[in-house]
Amino acid sequence: MAPKVKFNLRLKMIMLISLLIVGICITFALFLHHFISATIEDQIGKRALSLAESVANIPEIKDSFYLEDPSSVIQDIVIPIREDTGAEFIVVGNRDGIRYSHPDTNKIGKEMVGGDNEQALLHGQSYISKEVGTLGLSIRGKVPIYDEENIIGVVSVGFLNDNVQDIIINQSKSIWYTLGIIVLIGIIGAIIISNYIKKLLYDMEPEEISHLYLQKEAILESTLEGIIAIDNNGLITTINVAAKEFLPNQHVDMDKHYIGTKIQEILPAITNNRENFTDREMVFGEQIVLVNQLPMYQGEVISGAVITFRKKSELQKVTEELSRIKQYANAQRAQTHEHSNKLHIILGLILNNQLREAIDFIKKENNIQSDRLKFLSENISDPLIHALLLGKFNQALELGVTFSINPYSQLKFSFSEAQQDAILTALGNVIENALDAVKNNIDEERKISIFFTDIGEEVLFEIEDSGTGVKQKDIPHIFEQGFSTKPGLHHGTGLALSKQVIREVGGEIIIEEGELGGACFLISIPKEGDTNE
Known part of the structure; x- marks a missing residue:
C-alpha cells in the first residue's frame, strides 16, 4: 500500500525556503534599522553638541549676560544660526535655568524644561541628552557658558525626535525595497530549486522514497542470495546479510565494516568491475559458490556493478x-x-x-x-x-x-x-x-x-x-x-x-x-x- 502524502514536496520546499529567506531578511532589516537609528541619533546628537559649543563660545553672547536685558541681544544672535543649521531650537539660559532665547518668544524669561541642565551648570560638562521639552521629545546638546573660569549659563541646542525618526524612515526605505526584491528573487529561486530536486527524485515524494527504501531493504535482506553492489572504483556500497555470511572473515578485520572496502580485498577473483558473467564457480573461504556480475549504468556510463552469489550446494x-x-x-x-x-x-x-x-x-x-x-x-x-x-x-x-x-x-x-x-x-x-x-x-x-x-x-x-x-x-x-x-x-x-x-x-x-x-x-x-x- 502506497504511503499517504500530506503535503507536496515541491510546495513544502517553496514554503520552507521562502520562510527562511523572509525570516533572514526581516532579521537583517531590523538589525539595519536599529543600526541606522542609533547612527543617525548619534550623528544628530554630536551635531547638536557641536552647534551648542559654537554658540557658547560667541563673545557677544557671553557679554550680553551682564546687560540689563540679555535676551534682546541673544535672541537676535541665535535666530539666524538656528535657521541656517536647521536646529529645532537654540535655547540660552542663565545659571538659574531662565531662558534668554527660545523659538517661541513667549517662553523667554521662563524656566527651561527637561531637568537635564544640572551636569552643565553645576559640573561644567558638555553632553548629549534626550528629554521632553516644551516642543516635545528632542535630542539635545548641552554646553556650559564660561566667563573666564566661572559658569554663567548654559546653551541647549535640540532637534525634535519626530524629525529624526522621519530621517531614519527615509533612510530605511531603500533597505526595505532592496530586501523585498531579495525575497522575491529567493521565492523564485525556491520554485526553481524545488522543481529541480523533484526532477532528480523522479517526481517522488519523501514518503514514497522512504517507503520504497524500506521495501528495497526488506527485499535485499530477505533474499537468500548474497548481494554486493560496488562503485566504479571497486568499493563496496551495499551488502546484505546473506553476503556477509558467505564472505571469508579472515580477509577483513572482524570489527571492520564491509562498506567502503575494496572488493578485491575480500573477493580476489573479482578483477574487472566492468565484466558481465553468469554462474562462475569460485571459492569463498570454505565454500564453493556460483557468482554472477552485472555492470550498472548511469546513462551510458558504467557506474559500478552488482555481484550476486549462492552456494553451489543449493544447486548440487x-x-x-x-x-x-x-x-x-x-x-x-x-x-x-x-x-x-x-x-x-x-x-x-x-x-x-x-x-x-x-x-x-x-x-x-x-x-x-x-x-x-x-x-x-x-x-x-x-x-x-x-x-x-x-x-x-x-x-x-x-x-x-x-x-x-x-x-x-x-x-x-x-x-x-x-x-x-x-x-x-x-x-x-x-x-x-x-x-x-x-x-x-x-x-x-x-x-x-x-x-x-x-x-x-x-x-x-x-x-x-x-x-x-x-x-x-x-x-x-x-x-x-x-x-x-x-x-x-x-x-x-x-x-x-x-x-x-x-x-x-x-x-x-x-x-x-x-x-x-x-x-x-x-x-x-x-x-x-x-x-x-
Missing part, C-alpha cells in the same frame, strides 16, 4: 546430474569420433582392396578396445569414474596424447556420493589441465600417466604429465582462487575448486615434480568417509 543435485550427463556425453562424443576415424581407415583399406590389412586393423583395434574396457571394468568398480577415464582416454586419442594407466592400478572401494562427486571434479580438472599442458608438445612427448589404488586406509590417485611443469615460485599459489599459469581470462578456478571439494570429504590434493618431466598431482581421500569439520 542439478549440477551433479548435469555433470554426469556431460561426462557421459563427452565419453560418447570421443568414442563416436574415434570410431568414425577407424571406420574411415577400414573403408580406405577396403577400397584399395587391402582386405588382409583391413582385417588385421579391425582385430588390432578390437583387441585394444577390449583390453582397455576389460582393464577398466575389472579394476574400477565405480561406473562414473570408469566413464570419466574412458572419456579422457578417447579425448587423449583425438589430441594425439599417449594416455596410460599403470597396470597395477586398482579401485574397488565403494565411495559415498560426496566422495564420488569430489573425485569426479578433482580428477576431471587435473586430467584436463594435463591434456592442456602436453597438447602442444611434439608427438613423442605428449604423455599422461595415471595410477590409482585403494590399498591401505586411503584411496590415492597420481596423475603425471610430460608438460613444462609448475615453476617453484608458483607452487604455493597453484590452488588459490583466480591464480593460473595459463594466458587469458577466466582461468584459476579448476584447481581451487578441486582442492575445496577434496578437503570437504577429508582428503588432500598436492603437487610435486613428476617422473615424466612435468607436474604430478596426488589426490588422497580417506576411506572412512567425510571427515571435514
Whole structure:
C-alpha cells in the first residue's frame, strides 16, 4: 500500500525556503534599522553638541549676560544660526535655568524644561541628552557658558525626535525595497530549486522514497542470495546479510565494516568491475559458490556493478546430474569420433582392396578396445569414474596424447556420493589441465600417466604429465582462487575448486615434480568417509 502524502514536496520546499529567506531578511532589516537609528541619533546628537559649543563660545553672547536685558541681544544672535543649521531650537539660559532665547518668544524669561541642565551648570560638562521639552521629545546638546573660569549659563541646542525618526524612515526605505526584491528573487529561486530536486527524485515524494527504501531493504535482506553492489572504483556500497555470511572473515578485520572496502580485498577473483558473467564457480573461504556480475549504468556510463552469489550446494543435485550427463556425453562424443576415424581407415583399406590389412586393423583395434574396457571394468568398480577415464582416454586419442594407466592400478572401494562427486571434479580438472599442458608438445612427448589404488586406509590417485611443469615460485599459489599459469581470462578456478571439494570429504590434493618431466598431482581421500569439520 502506497504511503499517504500530506503535503507536496515541491510546495513544502517553496514554503520552507521562502520562510527562511523572509525570516533572514526581516532579521537583517531590523538589525539595519536599529543600526541606522542609533547612527543617525548619534550623528544628530554630536551635531547638536557641536552647534551648542559654537554658540557658547560667541563673545557677544557671553557679554550680553551682564546687560540689563540679555535676551534682546541673544535672541537676535541665535535666530539666524538656528535657521541656517536647521536646529529645532537654540535655547540660552542663565545659571538659574531662565531662558534668554527660545523659538517661541513667549517662553523667554521662563524656566527651561527637561531637568537635564544640572551636569552643565553645576559640573561644567558638555553632553548629549534626550528629554521632553516644551516642543516635545528632542535630542539635545548641552554646553556650559564660561566667563573666564566661572559658569554663567548654559546653551541647549535640540532637534525634535519626530524629525529624526522621519530621517531614519527615509533612510530605511531603500533597505526595505532592496530586501523585498531579495525575497522575491529567493521565492523564485525556491520554485526553481524545488522543481529541480523533484526532477532528480523522479517526481517522488519523501514518503514514497522512504517507503520504497524500506521495501528495497526488506527485499535485499530477505533474499537468500548474497548481494554486493560496488562503485566504479571497486568499493563496496551495499551488502546484505546473506553476503556477509558467505564472505571469508579472515580477509577483513572482524570489527571492520564491509562498506567502503575494496572488493578485491575480500573477493580476489573479482578483477574487472566492468565484466558481465553468469554462474562462475569460485571459492569463498570454505565454500564453493556460483557468482554472477552485472555492470550498472548511469546513462551510458558504467557506474559500478552488482555481484550476486549462492552456494553451489543449493544447486548440487542439478549440477551433479548435469555433470554426469556431460561426462557421459563427452565419453560418447570421443568414442563416436574415434570410431568414425577407424571406420574411415577400414573403408580406405577396403577400397584399395587391402582386405588382409583391413582385417588385421579391425582385430588390432578390437583387441585394444577390449583390453582397455576389460582393464577398466575389472579394476574400477565405480561406473562414473570408469566413464570419466574412458572419456579422457578417447579425448587423449583425438589430441594425439599417449594416455596410460599403470597396470597395477586398482579401485574397488565403494565411495559415498560426496566422495564420488569430489573425485569426479578433482580428477576431471587435473586430467584436463594435463591434456592442456602436453597438447602442444611434439608427438613423442605428449604423455599422461595415471595410477590409482585403494590399498591401505586411503584411496590415492597420481596423475603425471610430460608438460613444462609448475615453476617453484608458483607452487604455493597453484590452488588459490583466480591464480593460473595459463594466458587469458577466466582461468584459476579448476584447481581451487578441486582442492575445496577434496578437503570437504577429508582428503588432500598436492603437487610435486613428476617422473615424466612435468607436474604430478596426488589426490588422497580417506576411506572412512567425510571427515571435514
